[in-house]
Amino acid sequence: AQSVAQPEDQVNVAEGNPLTVKCTYSVSGNPYLFWYVQYPNRGLQFLLKYITGDNLVKGSYGFEAEFNKSQTSFHLKKPSALVSDSALYFCAVRDRASGTYKYIFGTGTRLKVLA
Amino acid sequence: GAVVSQHPSWVICKSGTSVKIECRSLDFQATTMFWYRQFPKQSLMLMATSNEGSKATYEQGVEKDKFLINHASLTLSTLTVTSAHPEDSSFYICSARGRENTIYFGEGSWLTVV
Numbered sequence: 063a064q065s066v067a068q069p070e071d072q073v074n075v076a077e078g079n080p081l082t083v084k085c086t087y088s089v090s091g092n093p094y095l096f097w098y099v100q101y102p103n104r105g106l107q108f109l110l111k112y113i114t115g116d117n118l119v120k121g122s123y124g125f126e127a128e129f130n131k132s133q134t135s136f137h138l139k140k141p142s143a144l145v146s147d148s149a150l151y152f153c154a155v156r157d158r159a160s161g162t163y164k165y166i167f168g169t170g171t172r173l174k175v176l177a
Numbered sequence: 178g179a180v181v182s183q184h185p186s187w188v189i190c191k192s193g194t195s196v197k198i199e200c201r202s203l204d205f206q207a208t209t210m211f212w213y214r215q216f217p218k219q220s221l222m223l224m225a226t227s228n229e230g231s232k233a234t235y236e237q238g239v240e241k242d243k244f245l246i247n248h249a250s251l252t253l254s255t256l257t258v259t260s261a262h263p264e265d266s267s268f269y270i271c272s273a274r275g276r277e278n279t280i281y282f283g284e285g286s287w288l289t290v291v
Binding site: 096098103104105106107108111152162163164165166167168169170 | 181183209211219220221223226234268270272274278279280281282283284285287
């Protein structure tokens, strides 16, 4: 079965420091991986995706993610965190086995950037 | 970028009544839309996949007769919670498949059943 794991419920980082939000996946075949961000009481906003090609994917708001096939990981990173980056981050994988565009989400990681 | 609009953002209804939530793709056509439910501090749970012009595909454990989904056009899908009860209170989010097969999400709808 396809699955996504976000091992950290919360990540705290000081403003200006680099941040990493972890995600590992388990899929059959080549994965389609995504990161979304959710601000309080709002829907999800698309940050970036990996389909194929370069393992380092650049997305919105200065975020990037590195696809690592050997470690089955897709960690979200940013070189310098901002207080405004504080939000809930979801990693997702497209359930290709179902032949649909159904997404499977991780449990989310709350990022708190401290001023 | 692609925009998905949900309406209403907030709704309060009485137990036993029905409430409809709309999901619209504003600048693209979406043959497939998805409805999720999110409990506080939890991840999104896929409820059903809405296909334009055909019946929705429900996930296991989701009551089809309680959560009616209609995808009548390429830009509109509706979720109707029938005979709502307090335990149906939740945050409901829709999404639509847009350009380059990227999924775009609506802003969500808070439902409170009193």
